[in-house]
Amino acid sequence: MKIMKMKGDKKEFAIASLTFTELKIIKDACELFGQQGSARAAEIFAEIDRQMNQITI
Structure with missing residues (x-):
């Protein structure tokens, strides 16, 4: 895992x-x-689950 960008508030x-x-x-x-x-x-959890359901392999 690699953090690509962080917003100034360091919360996102x-x-x-x-x-x-x-x-x-x-x-x-x-x-x-x-x-x-x-x-x-x-x-x-809900956001990750929603995104994972849209993954095409």
Whole structure:
């Protein structure tokens, strides 16, 4: 995984060279934290899940 750009507020960034396994780990962790009450983790999970459903292999 490689961070490509980070916004000035350091809260948003873009990543590249992320393996499917790394993405799945992040997605699964966000799903779990979302189930435990983290609204932001639930949002991140939903976005990753939506994007992964659009991947064409």
